[in-house]
Amino acid sequence: MIDTGAIGPLVSLALDATMAMLGVALILNLFRLIRGPTVADRILSLDTLYINTVAVLILFGIRMNTVIYFEAALVIAMLGFVGTVALSKYVMRRDIIE
Amino acid sequence: MSGASAIDILIAALLLIGGFFSLVGSIGLAKLSDFLKRLHGPTKATTLGVGGILLASIVHHSLLGDGLGLREILVTLFLFLTAPVSAHVMARAAMASDPAAKPPPVPSKRNED
Numbered sequence: 001m002i003d004t005g006a007i008g009p010l011v012s013l014a015l016d017a018t019m020a021m022l023g024v025a026l027i028l029n030l031f032r033l034i035r036g037p038t039v040a041d042r043i044l045s046l047d048t049l050y051i052n053t054v055a056v057l058i059l060f061g062i063r064m065n066t067v068i069y070f071e072a073a074l075v076i077a078m079l080g081f082v083g084t085v086a087l088s089k090y091v092m093r094r095d096i097i098e
Numbered sequence: 099m100s101g102a103s104a105i106d107i108l109i110a111a112l113l114l115i116g117g118f119f120s121l122v123g124s125i126g127l128a129k130l131s132d133f134l135k136r137l138h139g140p141t142k143a144t145t146l147g148v149g150g151i152l153l154a155s156i157v158h159h160s161l162l163g164d165g166l167g168l169r170e171i172l173v174t175l176f177l178f179l180t181a182p183v184s185a186h187v188m189a190r191a192a193m194a195s196d197p198a199a200k201p202p203p204v205p206s207k208r209n210e211d
Contacts, residue, residue: 008103008106010106010107010110011106011109011110011113011158013110014109014110014111014113014114015113017113017114017117018113018114018116018117018151019117021117021118021120021121022117022120022121024121024124025120025121025123025124025125025144026124028124028125028127028128029124029127029128031128032127032128032136038133038192038195038196039191039195040133040188040191040192040195040196041133041136043188043191044127044133044136044137044140044188045127045140047140047184047188048123048124048127048140048144051140051144051145051148051177051181052120052124052144052148054148054173054177055116055120055147055148055151055152058148058151058152058155058170058173059113059151059155061155061159062109062113062154062155062158062159065162067159067167067169067170070167070169070170070173071169073169073173074169074172074173074176077173077176077177077180078176081176081180081183081184084184084187084188085183085184085187087191088184088187088188088190088191089187089191091191091194091195092190092191092194092195093194
């Protein structure tokens with residue numbers, strides 16, 4: 001079992017429930033990523049996937065009682081936004097840097 | 099750990115609200131029928147869900163951990179600023195790749211009656 005440190009039993013239970021919800025959410029995003037009929041659907045599901053990944057990393061930071069995962073969350077948030085804009089630009093104009 | 103304090107209850111409630119909204123956004127992404135309908139789920143509900151989880155994390159780390167950090171506020175600010183921009187860009191990409199996805203123009207009032 002993971003050492004919960006300063007986390008009380010209520011917060012620990014809520015963390016487990018939220019992690020389960022986000023796991024289901026990630027599976028649904030993956031379903032849309034594979035199934036998505038158009039390119040825009042896949043871009044949208046990748047966008048949702050990175051936002052949910054940020055949430056999972058932050059939950060893991062609460063669970064481990066550390067702030068080290070915020071750096072990873074920040075990097076994923078910034079690069080994910082740049083990736084979304086670059087993919088959408090490419091679909092729009094077939095060119096990223098004009 | 100003797101009982102649940104008010105901070106624990108607050109953190110647990112924020113976590114559950116955040117997880118619920120993330121799940122609702124992803125269900126909307128998976129189940130709705132049209133791309134422009136699907137765009138609504140993730141861009142609003144999921145952003146709110148991540149906001150709730152980040153708020154829970156801010157409360158937890160500032161009250162039980164080692165002080166209020168700049169990075170979690172930065173992540174919150176960044177996600178809330180970039181979500182509408184990326185939604186706008188994705189909607190334009192969808193319309194550029196498939197002109198049939200464009201919704202019909204709103205009829206003017208003069209032609210309506």
